[in-house]
Amino acid sequence: MNSKNLSHCEKKVVIIGGGFGGLSAAKKLANTAFEVTLIDKTNFHLFQPLLYQVATAALSPGDIAAPIRWILRKAKNISVIMGEVISIDLETKAVELHDDKLNFDYLIIAIGSRHSYFGKNEWEKFAPGLKTITDAISIREKILLSFEKAERVAEQENVDKYMTFVIVGGGPTGVEMAGAIAEIAKQTMLRDFRRIDPSKAKIILVEGENRILPLFDPHLSKKARKSLEGLGVQVILNERVTNVNQEGVQIGDKFIETQNVIWAAGNAISPLLKSLNTELDRAGRVIVEKDCSIKNRPDVFVIGDSALFIENGKPLPGVAPVAIQQGKYIAKIIKKDAQNKERKPFKYFDKGDLATIGRARAVMQIGGIKLSGFVAWLAWVFVHILYLISFRNRYKVLSEWMWYYVRNRHGIRLITHKTDL
Amino acid sequence: MNSKNLSHCEKKVVIIGGGFGGLSAAKKLANTAFEVTLIDKTNFHLFQPLLYQVATAALSPGDIAAPIRWILRKAKNISVIMGEVISIDLETKAVELHDDKLNFDYLIIAIGSRHSYFGKNEWEKFAPGLKTITDAISIREKILLSFEKAERVAEQENVDKYMTFVIVGGGPTGVEMAGAIAEIAKQTMLRDFRRIDPSKAKIILVEGENRILPLFDPHLSKKARKSLEGLGVQVILNERVTNVNQEGVQIGDKFIETQNVIWAAGNAISPLLKSLNTELDRAGRVIVEKDCSIKNRPDVFVIGDSALFIENGKPLPGVAPVAIQQGKYIAKIIKKDAQNKERKPFKYFDKGDLATIGRARAVMQIGGIKLSGFVAWLAWVFVHILYLISFRNRYKVLSEWMWYYVRNRHGIRLITHKTDL
Numbered sequence: 123m124n125s126k127n128l129s130h131c132e133k134k135v136v137i138i139g140g141g142f143g144g145l146s147a148a149k150k151l152a153n154t155a156f157e158v159t160l161i162d163k164t165n166f167h168l169f170q171p172l173l174y175q176v177a178t179a180a181l182s183p184g185d186i187a188a189p190i191r192w193i194l195r196k197a198k199n200i201s202v203i204m205g206e207v208i209s210i211d212l213e214t215k216a217v218e219l220h221d222d223k224l225n226f227d228y229l230i231i232a233i234g235s236r237h238s239y240f241g242k243n244e245w246e247k248f249a250p251g252l253k254t255i256t257d258a259i260s261i262r263e264k265i266l267l268s269f270e271k272a273e274r275v276a277e278q279e280n281v282d283k284y285m286t287f288v289i290v291g292g293g294p295t296g297v298e299m300a301g302a303i304a305e306i307a308k309q310t311m312l313r314d315f316r317r318i319d320p321s322k323a324k325i326i327l328v329e330g331e332n333r334i335l336p337l338f339d340p341h342l343s344k345k346a347r348k349s350l351e352g353l354g355v356q357v358i359l360n361e362r363v364t365n366v367n368q369e370g371v372q373i374g375d376k377f378i379e380t381q382n383v384i385w386a387a388g389n390a391i392s393p394l395l396k397s398l399n400t401e402l403d404r405a406g407r408v409i410v411e412k413d414c415s416i417k418n419r420p421d422v423f424v425i426g427d428s429a430l431f432i433e434n435g436k437p438l439p440g441v442a443p444v445a446i447q448q449g450k451y452i453a454k455i456i457k458k459d460a461q462n463k464e465r466k467p468f469k470y471f472d473k474g475d476l477a478t479i480g481r482a483r484a485v486m487q488i489g490g491i492k493l494s495g496f497v498a499w500l501a502w503v504f505v506h507i508l509y510l511i512s513f514r515n516r517y518k519v520l521s522e523w524m525w526y527y528v529r530n531r532h533g534i535r536l537i538t539h540k541t542d543l
Numbered sequence: 544m545n546s547k548n549l550s551h552c553e554k555k556v557v558i559i560g561g562g563f564g565g566l567s568a569a570k571k572l573a574n575t576a577f578e579v580t581l582i583d584k585t586n587f588h589l590f591q592p593l594l595y596q597v598a599t600a601a602l603s604p605g606d607i608a609a610p611i612r613w614i615l616r617k618a619k620n621i622s623v624i625m626g627e628v629i630s631i632d633l634e635t636k637a638v639e640l641h642d643d644k645l646n647f648d649y650l651i652i653a654i655g656s657r658h659s660y661f662g663k664n665e666w667e668k669f670a671p672g673l674k675t676i677t678d679a680i681s682i683r684e685k686i687l688l689s690f691e692k693a694e695r696v697a698e699q700e701n702v703d704k705y706m707t708f709v710i711v712g713g714g715p716t717g718v719e720m721a722g723a724i725a726e727i728a729k730q731t732m733l734r735d736f737r738r739i740d741p742s743k744a745k746i747i748l749v750e751g752e753n754r755i756l757p758l759f760d761p762h763l764s765k766k767a768r769k770s771l772e773g774l775g776v777q778v779i780l781n782e783r784v785t786n787v788n789q790e791g792v793q794i795g796d797k798f799i800e801t802q803n804v805i806w807a808a809g810n811a812i813s814p815l816l817k818s819l820n821t822e823l824d825r826a827g828r829v830i831v832e833k834d835c836s837i838k839n840r841p842d843v844f845v846i847g848d849s850a851l852f853i854e855n856g857k858p859l860p861g862v863a864p865v866a867i868q869q870g871k872y873i874a875k876i877i878k879k880d881a882q883n884k885e886r887k888p889f890k891y892f893d894k895g896d897l898a899t900i901g902r903a904r905a906v907m908q909i910g911g912i913k914l915s916g917f918v919a920w921l922a923w924v925f926v927h928i929l930y931l932i933s934f935r936n937r938y939k940v941l942s943e944w945m946w947y948y949v950r951n952r953h954g955i956r957l958i959t960h961k962t963d964l
Contacts, residue, residue, distance in 0.1 A: 164957075164958060164959070165687060165691055165956070165957065165958045166956075166957050166958070182603035182604070182605040182606070182955075183603070183955075183957055183959060184603040184954060184955035184957060185603070187957050189735070189956045189957070191735040191736065192732075192735055192956070195734040195735050196734070198737075200737075201694075201737045201738070202694075202735075202737075203694070203695055204688075204691040204694075204695070204958070205695060219695075221695060221696060221699075222695055222696075255957070255959045256959055259959070266586060267625075270586055270625040273622075273623075273624070273625075274624055274625070274626055274640075274642060274643055275642060275643070278642075311613075313616040313617070314610070314612040314613055314616050314623075315612065316619075316621075316622045316623075317622070514946060514952075514954055517942070517946065518942070518943075518954075521938075521939070521942055522939075525935060525938065525939075531935075533605060533935055533939075534603075534604075534605035535586070535587075535610045535613070536585075536586065536587050536604055536605060536608050536610070536676070537585060537586045537587070537625070538585070538604060538676045538677055538680070
């Protein structure tokens with residue numbers, strides 16, 4: 123009995139990634155006998171569903187991020203390391219950082235994903251994706267700089283290409299970005315310029331399927347599209363982007379001249395996962411077992427956007443609730459392992475989907491309930507405030523949104539980096 | 544009469560710089576018959592007295608900045624250009640941008656200053672100054688990354704150099720930085736680490752004179768020093784920095800090993816001012832006439848930190864109220880010029896000085912009144928909220944400070960850029 127307890131005490135859990143999945147696993151392992159280390163490239167947990175609001179000048183980075191070590195400050199058995207894992211050695215059970223090496227008994231990989239350019243990585247520099255705070259700030263500055271450039275050269279050249287915005291991908295991120303850019307141009311900055319008229323900006327959303335928000339009910343897709351069109355967004359369906367360059371973007375047989383392409387389509391996975399030597403799907407996700415572990419390695423788990431988990435013949439979507447539930451599940455089975463209990467398979471509990479299209483407009487489906495408009499928007503505000511990581515963030519974001527609701531203005535319109543435009 | 548009005552209508556005023564000086568001139572010229580253009584390198588007006596709070600993770604950049612074109616949106620006679628002036632041609636009365644050229648009848652130069660390294664510009668990369676949002680974010684990340692690095696390597700090497708902070712310059716910026724860093728280390732992050740003890744951080748403030756805050760009454764300098772020492776800051780007086788390099792900083796005959804030197808001393812001026820071919824002082828400031836114009840050019844003004852204005856035998860200090868009052872004064876004399884009225888010399892009305900040393904501690908002098916402690920801190924909060932540019936910023940900063948006062952915590956502890964440390 124004594125020796126069993128001792129070996130239990132010494133078990134080391136390493137978690138890579140402080141997003142929704144990694145953090146929820148860590149929280150469930152807080153103040154247990156496990157020695158837990160969480161490693162992340164940044165020092166903060168990011169509330170990614172609101173990242174588009176940083177990109178569209180509605181929130182500050184500090185509003186949707188909280189230091190990971192602060193979140194876990196009361197968990198004395200958890201160390202937080204800011205650093206990058208450069209390799210995983212499954213044989214010796216160790217992960218290597220630039221200036222550190224850590225052994226593990228259990229490894230949880232929760233490193234999320236980047237956007238995929240379908241093999242055309244050269245498009246990225248013309249069409250940035252939106253996954254990190256740095257991405258969000260870059261996109262914010264790209265949008266704002268475009269209007270500045272247009273104002274500066276309006277008397278010398280045609281400014282259409284500066285005032286055309288193409289968003290690729292009609293999922294929640296793309297829809298939310300398109301709605302927010304329309305609001306900035308057509309409402310927030312309406313009176314700010316002398317030579318150009320920001321309300322003449324063209325905002326185009328491109329989706330390869332036959333409707334936007336394909337995860338939602340077709341009825342809500344239609345509502346969302348109407349809302350976007352009401353804001354002046356042009357929605358292009360059933361078309362794929364075939365080229366992106368310095369001059370613009372090719373959509374089917376039409377070339378749109380623009381300096382502003384924003385990428386919100388596809389997912390690509392970190393090379394770290396390849397080093398696991400296990401089966402990946404076409405998008406580069408690790409195909410995991412029913413307990414989220416990788417084949418033949420019950421001590422190594424992959425969760426969230428990095429994993430392909432098949433339930434009832436369909437892959438689980440890349441959304442926060444999946445990652446959170448998987449993180450909790452794994453913490454539970456690690457604890458049960460110590461008691462040699464059998465692992466029950468992971469089951470996803472779908473709480474519904476929400477997407478917003480601007481001030482006081484949203485769509486939602488929860489179980490059989492499908493809503494759109496103001497009520498859905500209130501639900502969206504409520505859910506997002508509820509899930510924000512700390513009370514401080516909740517207080518800040520809510521006060522920012524109250525201001526935004528009353529004044530209808532995106533406030534954080536700063537360009538802080540030098541660029542060439 | 545008619546022709547005189549006409550010529551008045553066509554007068555062009557170009558303002559370089561959207562800081563306190565340039566913006567106050569622009570506001571006074573709003574909705575007059577002058578055709579005004581304000582040029583700034585950034586798209587926002589920055590409330591510089593609170594910049595140290597961004598550097599020390601208390602405020603977000605968006606809290607202390609507002610888009611210039613939004614501030615001036617109701618002034619239909621004012622165009623705002625985001626761009627960099629690369630040369631001034633006094634003969635043809637024109638300023639040149641990279642992709643634009645503007646003629647002027649009046650030119651107002653209000654471009655502020657950078658820190659001076661007393662000819663040792665190679666120190667800058669080891670000891671960044673604090674003048675822009677980018678500076679503030681860099682310093683914030685430098686401070687936070689130091690603690691992260693220390694935590695990561697605490698088991699392999701001595702971490703003193705990562706946990707020593709040297710602030711050079713005992714003016715308001717240096718004093719405020721030192722107090723805020725002490726608060727972060729010794730209070731905010733107290734429980735966040737496992738291997739290091741942040742309360743053991745050394746914070747050292749170096750001043751070449753025999754007291755800190757030399758612009759204040761000696762009695763208040765002493766109070767401020769006591770407050771800083773109460774927060775655990777070591778104050779070194781009568782010593783100058785003679786070298787800064789990768790390993791640390793040489794102060795008199797003592798070398799302090801540190802990765803964190805922050806520069807808050809001296810002022811250096813833009814090369815643009817040299818191109819004016821007028822007399823500069825040793826610090827590179829333009830020596831201006833009694834009406835803030837440059838010698839023999841009543842149509843060209845230099846104000847704020849870029850100018851040396853002698854009043855009663857002493858130069859005016861480089862503080863916001865001087866720039867604001869000079870901006871308003873110049874707008875007034877430009878308007879009077881149209882009526883051929885005589886120019887009365889500029890007179891500075893000194894409203895007093897304030898500096899804060901952390902939560903609920905400050906020093907102030909207004910006329911004969913000298914105060915320190917909580918009342919001075921409340922006055923400091925009040926004055927800074929009052930002078931913030933927009934109601935939105937006021938609301939955000941006040942709500943952030945309320946949170947900070949109640950919870951005693953610097954909230955924006957994010958590291959968003961990749962660096963080597």
